[in-house]
Amino acid sequence: MNQKRKLIVGGIVIAGALTYMIYAGVTQSAVYFVTPAELRAAPVPGKAYRLGGMVVPGSLKWEPRSLDLSFTLSDGTATVPVRHKGTPPDLFGEGRGAVLEGSWTADGYFKATLIMAKHSEEYKAPHDQSEAGYRELLKTLRGEGR
Amino acid sequence: MRRLLGGATLAGLVAGLVMAFGIAPREATQGNVQRIMYLHVPSVWVAYLAFGVVLVASVVYLVRRDDRADRLAHASAEVGVLFTGLTIATGSIWGKPTWGTWWTWDARLTSVSILFVMYLGYLLLRGMVEDRERGARFAAVLGIVAAFNIPLVHFSVIWWRTLHQPPSLMKPGPGAMPGIIVAALLVNFAAFTLLYVYFVTRRTVVLGLEAEAEA
Numbered sequence: 001m002n003q004k005r006k007l008i009v010g011g012i013v014i015a016g017a018l019t020y021m022i023y024a025g026v027t028q029s030a031v032y033f034v035t036p037a038e039l040r041a042a043p044v045p046g047k048a049y050r051l052g053g054m055v056v057p058g059s060l061k062w063e064p065r066s067l068d069l070s071f072t073l074s075d076g077t078a079t080v081p082v083r084h085k086g087t088p089p090d091l092f093g094e095g096r097g098a099v100l101e102g103s104w105t106a107d108g109y110f111k112a113t114l115i116m117a118k119h120s121e122e123y124k125a126p127h128d129q130s131e132a133g134y135r136e137l138l139k140t141l142r143g144e145g146r
Numbered sequence: 147m148r149r150l151l152g153g154a155t156l157a158g159l160v161a162g163l164v165m166a167f168g169i170a171p172r173e174a175t176q177g178n179v180q181r182i183m184y185l186h187v188p189s190v191w192v193a194y195l196a197f198g199v200v201l202v203a204s205v206v207y208l209v210r211r212d213d214r215a216d217r218l219a220h221a222s223a224e225v226g227v228l229f230t231g232l233t234i235a236t237g238s239i240w241g242k243p244t245w246g247t248w249w250t251w252d253a254r255l256t257s258v259s260i261l262f263v264m265y266l267g268y269l270l271l272r273g274m275v276e277d278r279e280r281g282a283r284f285a286a287v288l289g290i291v292a293a294f295n296i297p298l299v300h301f302s303v304i305w306w307r308t309l310h311q312p313p314s315l316m317k318p319g320p321g322a323m324p325g326i327i328v329a330a331l332l333v334n335f336a337a338f339t340l341l342y343v344y345f346v347t348r349r350t351v352v353l354g355l356e357a358e359a360e361a
Contacts, residue, residue, distance in 0.1 A: 008208055008290075015291040019298065032252045032307045052307065089246030091176065099250075099309050116245045121314040123323045124174040 033099050037078035045106040050099060051080065052118065057094040073098065073110070084112040091117035148347075155344045158337030162188075165330035173327070179243050184330055186236040187315075188338035189229045190258075194296055195342060196226030197265065204289035207282065213357065214350075216282040219289050221349035223268050225342055230262045245309060253302040254310035261299050264292040 033052035051073060059072035069084040071094075082100060092098055097118030102111045166184035173180035203219035206212065237255075238248050249255065268288050275281030303312045314322040315331070323331075 004208060007287075008205070011287055011290060015294045018291075019294045022298070032309070089244065091244055092246070114247065116247050116250065116309055118309055119176070119244055119311045121311040121322045122175075123180065123314060123327050125171040125324045125326065 035075040035078075036073055036080040037075050039080055039104065039110070040078045043104045045104055048101070048103050049110075050101050051082075051110055051112075052097070052099040053080070054097055055092070055094050060094050069115075073100070081109040082112050083109050084115055086115070088115045089117045091119060093117075151340065151344050151347070155337065155340040158333070158340050162330075162334040162337040165333045170327055170330040171324075176244055179240060182236050182240040184334045186233060186240060187331060188334040189236060190233040191335055192229040192338045192342045193226050193233055193261075194300070195339065196222045196229065196346075197261075197293055197296055199346070200226065200265075200268075200289045201293035204286035207286045208290075213282075214354075216286070217350050217353040217357070218346070219286065220272060220353055221346045223265055223289065224349060225345045227262065227265045227269060229338075229342075230258065230265065234258060234262060250309050252308040252310055253306035254299070254308050257295065257299045257302045261292075261295045264288075264295060268292060 033050035036051065036053050039049060039051060053073035053075045056072040056074045056079060059070075061068075061070045063069075067085050067087065069086070069088060071082055073080045073082050082102075084100075084102075092115055097120065099116045099118055100110065100112040101114040101116075103113075105111050162184065166181050170181070170184070172178055199222040200219045203215045203222065207215040207219065241250075242248050268285060271288060272281055272285045275284055300313075302308060303310050315328070
Protein backbone atom coordinates (compact mmCIF):
# COMPACT_ATOMS: atom_id res chain seq x y z
CA MET A 1 0.00 0.00 0.00
CA ASN A 2 1.50 3.30 -0.99
CA GLN A 3 1.54 6.55 0.92
CA LYS A 4 -1.43 8.00 -0.94
CA ARG A 5 -3.74 5.09 -0.21
CA LYS A 6 -2.77 5.15 3.45
CA LEU A 7 -3.68 8.82 3.66
CA ILE A 8 -7.05 8.24 2.04
CA VAL A 9 -7.93 5.26 4.23
CA GLY A 10 -6.74 7.14 7.32
CA GLY A 11 -8.81 10.17 6.38
CA ILE A 12 -11.94 8.08 5.92
CA VAL A 13 -11.43 6.34 9.27
CA ILE A 14 -10.98 9.69 11.05
CA ALA A 15 -14.03 11.20 9.34
CA GLY A 16 -16.11 8.13 10.17
CA ALA A 17 -15.04 8.27 13.81
CA LEU A 18 -15.84 11.99 13.97
CA THR A 19 -19.28 11.43 12.50
CA TYR A 20 -19.99 8.66 14.99
CA MET A 21 -18.80 10.81 17.91
CA ILE A 22 -21.02 13.71 16.88
CA TYR A 23 -23.95 11.35 16.39
CA ALA A 24 -23.48 9.58 19.73
CA GLY A 25 -22.76 12.81 21.61
CA VAL A 26 -25.74 14.72 20.30
CA THR A 27 -28.06 11.75 20.77
CA GLN A 28 -27.18 11.39 24.43
CA SER A 29 -26.92 14.99 25.57
CA ALA A 30 -28.70 17.49 23.40
CA VAL A 31 -32.44 17.03 23.07
CA TYR A 32 -34.20 19.71 21.08
CA PHE A 33 -37.38 19.45 23.14
CA VAL A 34 -38.69 17.46 26.09
CA THR A 35 -42.09 15.79 26.12
CA PRO A 36 -44.79 16.45 28.73
CA ALA A 37 -44.00 13.08 30.35
CA GLU A 38 -40.33 13.99 30.68
CA LEU A 39 -41.16 17.40 32.10
CA ARG A 40 -43.60 15.86 34.59
CA ALA A 41 -40.95 13.39 35.71
CA ALA A 42 -38.56 16.10 36.91
CA PRO A 43 -39.99 19.63 36.68
CA VAL A 44 -37.65 22.44 37.77
CA PRO A 45 -39.49 25.74 38.37
CA GLY A 46 -37.89 28.69 36.57
CA LYS A 47 -35.76 26.51 34.29
CA ALA A 48 -35.99 27.20 30.56
CA TYR A 49 -37.40 24.31 28.53
CA ARG A 50 -38.43 23.54 25.02
CA LEU A 51 -41.59 21.47 25.29
CA GLY A 52 -43.03 19.49 22.41
CA GLY A 53 -46.41 17.76 22.16
CA MET A 54 -49.92 17.80 20.78
CA VAL A 55 -52.54 20.41 21.63
CA VAL A 56 -55.35 18.43 23.26
CA PRO A 57 -58.61 18.92 21.31
CA GLY A 58 -61.13 20.97 23.31
CA SER A 59 -58.51 22.47 25.63
CA LEU A 60 -57.66 25.61 23.64
CA LYS A 61 -58.91 28.93 25.07
CA TRP A 62 -58.06 32.22 23.38
CA GLU A 63 -58.92 35.71 24.60
CA PRO A 64 -58.28 37.98 21.58
CA ARG A 65 -58.67 41.18 23.63
CA SER A 66 -56.04 40.40 26.25
CA LEU A 67 -54.08 37.95 24.00
CA ASP A 68 -54.35 35.34 26.74
CA LEU A 69 -53.92 31.85 25.37
CA SER A 70 -54.24 28.64 27.35
CA PHE A 71 -54.29 25.00 26.35
CA THR A 72 -53.15 21.53 27.38
CA LEU A 73 -50.17 19.86 25.73
CA SER A 74 -50.02 16.07 25.59
CA ASP A 75 -47.62 13.38 24.40
CA GLY A 76 -50.14 10.56 24.78
CA THR A 77 -49.01 9.62 28.29
CA ALA A 78 -48.85 12.88 30.25
CA THR A 79 -50.32 16.37 29.91
CA VAL A 80 -49.08 19.84 30.83
CA PRO A 81 -51.24 22.97 31.19
CA VAL A 82 -49.80 25.87 29.19
CA ARG A 83 -50.35 29.63 29.31
CA HIS A 84 -49.11 32.15 26.80
CA LYS A 85 -49.57 35.82 26.01
CA GLY A 86 -49.48 36.65 22.30
CA THR A 87 -50.62 35.49 18.90
CA PRO A 88 -49.77 31.92 17.86
CA PRO A 89 -48.72 31.03 14.27
CA ASP A 90 -51.49 30.23 11.77
CA LEU A 91 -50.85 26.50 11.79
CA PHE A 92 -51.20 26.28 15.56
CA GLY A 93 -54.42 24.60 16.63
CA GLU A 94 -56.16 21.78 18.47
CA GLY A 95 -55.04 18.27 17.55
CA ARG A 96 -51.82 19.61 16.04
CA GLY A 97 -48.19 19.44 17.09
CA ALA A 98 -46.43 22.36 18.76
CA VAL A 99 -43.02 23.12 20.23
CA LEU A 100 -42.97 25.74 22.98
CA GLU A 101 -40.16 27.74 24.51
CA GLY A 102 -40.72 28.87 28.07
CA SER A 103 -40.40 27.76 31.66
CA TRP A 104 -42.15 25.69 34.27
CA THR A 105 -43.72 27.79 37.02
CA ALA A 106 -44.08 26.98 40.68
CA ASP A 107 -47.86 27.44 40.22
CA GLY A 108 -47.99 24.23 38.20
CA TYR A 109 -48.26 25.43 34.62
CA PHE A 110 -45.88 25.98 31.70
CA LYS A 111 -45.40 29.64 30.81
CA ALA A 112 -44.66 29.73 27.07
CA THR A 113 -42.75 32.69 25.64
CA LEU A 114 -42.68 31.35 22.06
CA ILE A 115 -45.09 29.01 20.29
CA MET A 116 -43.90 27.13 17.20
CA ALA A 117 -46.27 24.99 15.15
CA LYS A 118 -44.89 21.59 14.25
CA HIS A 119 -45.83 20.63 10.75
CA SER A 120 -46.43 16.99 9.81
CA GLU A 121 -45.00 15.48 6.63
CA GLU A 122 -48.54 15.07 5.27
CA TYR A 123 -49.54 17.24 2.33
CA LYS A 124 -53.13 17.32 1.12
CA ALA A 125 -55.04 18.64 -1.84
CA PRO A 126 -57.91 20.88 -0.66
CA HIS A 127 -60.70 18.44 -1.57
CA ASP A 128 -59.14 15.73 0.56
CA GLN A 129 -60.83 16.29 3.91
CA SER A 130 -59.32 13.41 5.84
CA GLU A 131 -57.49 14.64 8.92
CA ALA A 132 -53.96 13.35 9.37
CA GLY A 133 -54.18 10.70 12.07
CA TYR A 134 -53.55 11.88 15.61
CA ARG A 135 -51.45 8.78 16.20
CA GLU A 136 -49.45 9.45 13.05
CA LEU A 137 -48.68 12.99 14.19
CA LEU A 138 -47.69 11.79 17.64
CA LYS A 139 -45.25 9.43 15.96
CA THR A 140 -43.54 12.23 14.02
CA LEU A 141 -43.41 14.30 17.20
CA ARG A 142 -41.57 11.73 19.19
CA GLY A 143 -39.23 10.83 16.39
CA GLU A 144 -37.21 7.93 17.69
CA GLY A 145 -37.84 9.45 21.15
CA ARG A 146 -35.01 8.67 23.50
CA MET B 147 -24.50 20.83 -26.98
CA ARG B 148 -24.23 23.81 -24.68
CA ARG B 149 -27.20 25.55 -26.28
CA LEU B 150 -29.25 22.36 -26.15
CA LEU B 151 -28.54 21.96 -22.43
CA GLY B 152 -29.28 25.64 -21.80
CA GLY B 153 -32.56 25.43 -23.71
CA ALA B 154 -33.63 22.25 -21.93
CA THR B 155 -32.81 23.86 -18.56
CA LEU B 156 -34.85 26.95 -19.36
CA ALA B 157 -37.79 24.86 -20.60
CA GLY B 158 -37.57 22.72 -17.44
CA LEU B 159 -37.56 25.73 -15.14
CA VAL B 160 -40.58 27.26 -16.91
CA ALA B 161 -42.42 23.94 -16.73
CA GLY B 162 -41.49 23.73 -13.04
CA LEU B 163 -42.94 27.17 -12.36
CA VAL B 164 -46.14 26.33 -14.24
CA MET B 165 -46.47 23.10 -12.23
CA ALA B 166 -45.75 24.85 -8.92
CA PHE B 167 -48.03 27.85 -9.38
CA GLY B 168 -50.59 26.74 -11.95
CA ILE B 169 -51.22 23.03 -11.76
CA ALA B 170 -50.38 21.96 -8.22
CA PRO B 171 -53.30 22.58 -5.85
CA ARG B 172 -53.34 25.03 -2.97
CA GLU B 173 -52.31 22.82 -0.07
CA ALA B 174 -55.15 22.23 2.40
CA THR B 175 -53.42 22.97 5.72
CA GLN B 176 -50.72 25.52 4.87
CA GLY B 177 -52.23 27.31 1.88
CA ASN B 178 -50.07 28.95 -0.76
CA VAL B 179 -46.98 29.13 1.47
CA GLN B 180 -46.47 25.42 0.81
CA ARG B 181 -45.47 26.25 -2.79
CA ILE B 182 -42.06 27.32 -1.49
CA MET B 183 -41.43 23.58 -1.21
CA TYR B 184 -41.09 23.38 -5.02
CA LEU B 185 -37.99 25.58 -4.68
CA HIS B 186 -36.76 24.41 -1.26
CA VAL B 187 -36.66 20.65 -1.77
CA PRO B 188 -35.09 20.64 -5.29
CA SER B 189 -32.50 23.14 -3.99
CA VAL B 190 -31.39 20.83 -1.22
CA TRP B 191 -31.36 17.93 -3.69
CA VAL B 192 -28.95 19.90 -5.91
CA ALA B 193 -26.81 20.68 -2.85
CA TYR B 194 -26.60 16.96 -1.96
CA LEU B 195 -25.83 16.09 -5.59
CA ALA B 196 -23.19 18.82 -5.86
CA PHE B 197 -21.38 17.74 -2.69
CA GLY B 198 -21.65 14.11 -3.77
CA VAL B 199 -19.88 15.06 -6.99
CA VAL B 200 -17.25 16.92 -4.94
CA LEU B 201 -16.68 13.70 -2.99
CA VAL B 202 -16.26 11.53 -6.09
CA ALA B 203 -14.12 14.08 -7.96
CA SER B 204 -11.91 14.53 -4.87
CA VAL B 205 -11.28 10.79 -4.62
CA VAL B 206 -10.49 10.66 -8.35
CA TYR B 207 -8.10 13.59 -7.97
CA LEU B 208 -6.24 12.01 -5.06
CA VAL B 209 -5.84 8.73 -6.92
CA ARG B 210 -5.11 9.98 -10.45
CA ARG B 211 -3.89 13.56 -9.86
CA ASP B 212 -6.00 14.65 -12.81
CA ASP B 213 -6.52 18.42 -12.83
CA ARG B 214 -9.87 18.05 -14.58
CA ALA B 215 -11.22 16.19 -11.54
CA ASP B 216 -9.96 19.01 -9.32
CA ARG B 217 -11.71 21.64 -11.44
CA LEU B 218 -14.94 19.62 -11.42
CA ALA B 219 -14.80 19.41 -7.60
CA HIS B 220 -14.15 23.15 -7.37
CA ALA B 221 -17.04 24.07 -9.69
CA SER B 222 -19.43 21.63 -8.04
CA ALA B 223 -18.62 22.93 -4.54
CA GLU B 224 -19.40 26.50 -5.63
CA VAL B 225 -22.78 25.49 -7.04
CA GLY B 226 -23.46 23.38 -3.94
CA VAL B 227 -22.81 26.32 -1.61
CA LEU B 228 -25.15 28.48 -3.71
CA PHE B 229 -27.96 25.96 -3.48
CA THR B 230 -27.40 25.27 0.22
CA GLY B 231 -27.79 29.01 0.78
CA LEU B 232 -30.96 28.97 -1.31
CA THR B 233 -32.28 26.04 0.74
CA ILE B 234 -31.68 27.87 4.01
CA ALA B 235 -33.19 31.13 2.74
CA THR B 236 -36.35 29.53 1.32
CA GLY B 237 -36.72 27.35 4.41
CA SER B 238 -36.52 30.39 6.64
CA ILE B 239 -39.11 32.28 4.58
CA TRP B 240 -41.38 29.23 4.82
CA GLY B 241 -40.69 28.76 8.52
CA LYS B 242 -41.88 32.20 9.62
CA PRO B 243 -45.54 31.83 8.57
CA THR B 244 -45.67 28.07 9.13
CA TRP B 245 -43.74 27.45 12.33
CA GLY B 246 -43.93 30.99 13.66
CA THR B 247 -40.16 31.53 13.64
CA TRP B 248 -37.48 32.35 11.08
CA TRP B 249 -34.95 30.13 12.75
CA THR B 250 -34.54 27.57 15.51
CA TRP B 251 -31.56 25.42 16.45
CA ASP B 252 -33.07 22.00 15.88
CA ALA B 253 -30.97 19.15 14.46
CA ARG B 254 -31.95 19.75 10.82
CA LEU B 255 -31.29 23.48 10.81
CA THR B 256 -28.09 23.07 12.82
CA SER B 257 -26.68 20.29 10.65
CA VAL B 258 -27.47 22.13 7.42
CA SER B 259 -25.72 25.23 8.83
CA ILE B 260 -22.64 23.11 9.53
CA LEU B 261 -22.82 21.76 5.98
CA PHE B 262 -22.99 25.31 4.58
CA VAL B 263 -20.07 26.56 6.68
CA MET B 264 -17.87 23.52 5.92
CA TYR B 265 -18.14 24.01 2.16
CA LEU B 266 -17.65 27.76 2.53
CA GLY B 267 -14.47 26.76 4.36
CA TYR B 268 -13.65 24.42 1.49
CA LEU B 269 -13.83 27.31 -1.00
CA LEU B 270 -11.78 29.54 1.34
CA LEU B 271 -9.14 26.84 1.67
CA ARG B 272 -8.87 26.61 -2.11
CA GLY B 273 -8.23 30.32 -2.33
CA MET B 274 -5.78 30.43 0.55
CA VAL B 275 -3.08 27.92 -0.37
CA GLU B 276 -0.42 29.57 -2.53
CA ASP B 277 0.82 26.43 -4.30
CA ARG B 278 -1.92 25.24 -6.67
CA GLU B 279 -1.11 21.54 -6.48
CA ARG B 280 -0.94 21.57 -2.68
CA GLY B 281 -4.17 23.54 -2.48
CA ALA B 282 -5.94 21.02 -4.70
CA ARG B 283 -4.71 18.16 -2.50
CA PHE B 284 -5.89 19.79 0.75
CA ALA B 285 -9.23 20.67 -0.83
CA ALA B 286 -9.69 17.08 -2.01
CA VAL B 287 -9.22 15.77 1.54
CA LEU B 288 -11.69 18.30 2.93
CA GLY B 289 -14.06 17.53 0.05
CA ILE B 290 -14.12 13.91 1.20
CA VAL B 291 -14.40 14.59 4.94
CA ALA B 292 -17.15 17.20 4.57
CA ALA B 293 -19.32 14.73 2.62
CA PHE B 294 -19.98 12.90 5.91
CA ASN B 295 -22.32 15.78 6.73
CA ILE B 296 -24.74 14.88 3.96
CA PRO B 297 -26.28 11.80 5.64
CA LEU B 298 -26.20 13.72 8.93
CA VAL B 299 -28.37 16.46 7.43
CA HIS B 300 -30.70 14.06 5.66
CA PHE B 301 -31.33 11.71 8.59
CA SER B 302 -31.28 14.38 11.31
CA VAL B 303 -35.09 14.54 11.24
CA ILE B 304 -35.30 10.78 11.78
CA TRP B 305 -32.50 10.36 14.34
CA TRP B 306 -33.40 13.29 16.57
CA ARG B 307 -36.41 15.21 17.76
CA THR B 308 -36.72 18.23 15.53
CA LEU B 309 -39.14 21.00 14.67
CA HIS B 310 -38.55 20.19 11.00
CA GLN B 311 -40.87 17.46 9.74
CA PRO B 312 -39.50 14.09 8.54
CA PRO B 313 -39.19 13.45 4.79
CA SER B 314 -42.44 13.07 2.84
CA LEU B 315 -40.85 11.41 -0.18
CA MET B 316 -38.67 8.30 -0.04
CA LYS B 317 -40.15 7.09 3.21
CA PRO B 318 -41.51 3.64 3.91
CA GLY B 319 -45.26 3.18 4.05
CA PRO B 320 -48.06 4.92 2.17
CA GLY B 321 -47.37 8.18 0.36
CA ALA B 322 -47.76 11.39 2.33
CA MET B 323 -48.41 13.48 -0.77
CA PRO B 324 -51.08 13.44 -3.48
CA GLY B 325 -49.76 12.45 -6.92
CA ILE B 326 -50.09 15.94 -8.39
CA ILE B 327 -47.84 17.47 -5.70
CA VAL B 328 -45.28 14.70 -6.25
CA ALA B 329 -45.45 15.34 -10.02
CA ALA B 330 -44.85 19.08 -9.57
CA LEU B 331 -41.90 18.27 -7.30
CA LEU B 332 -40.42 15.80 -9.79
CA VAL B 333 -40.58 18.33 -12.65
CA ASN B 334 -38.69 20.82 -10.48
CA PHE B 335 -36.19 18.13 -9.43
CA ALA B 336 -35.46 17.50 -13.12
CA ALA B 337 -35.22 21.22 -13.95
CA PHE B 338 -32.89 21.94 -11.03
CA THR B 339 -30.72 18.97 -11.93
CA LEU B 340 -30.36 20.34 -15.47
CA LEU B 341 -29.55 23.76 -14.01
CA TYR B 342 -26.86 22.15 -11.86
CA VAL B 343 -25.30 20.38 -14.84
CA TYR B 344 -25.41 23.61 -16.84
CA PHE B 345 -23.76 25.67 -14.10
CA VAL B 346 -21.07 23.09 -13.36
CA THR B 347 -20.11 22.44 -16.98
CA ARG B 348 -19.87 26.20 -17.68
CA ARG B 349 -17.87 26.85 -14.54
CA THR B 350 -15.53 23.92 -15.21
CA VAL B 351 -14.80 25.30 -18.68
CA VAL B 352 -13.99 28.73 -17.21
CA LEU B 353 -11.73 27.19 -14.57
CA GLY B 354 -9.93 25.27 -17.33
CA LEU B 355 -9.38 28.47 -19.32
CA GLU B 356 -8.08 30.21 -16.19
CA ALA B 357 -5.60 27.38 -15.60
CA GLU B 358 -4.48 27.60 -19.25
CA ALA B 359 -3.99 31.34 -18.98
CA GLU B 360 -1.90 30.93 -15.85
CA ALA B 361 0.28 28.23 -17.34
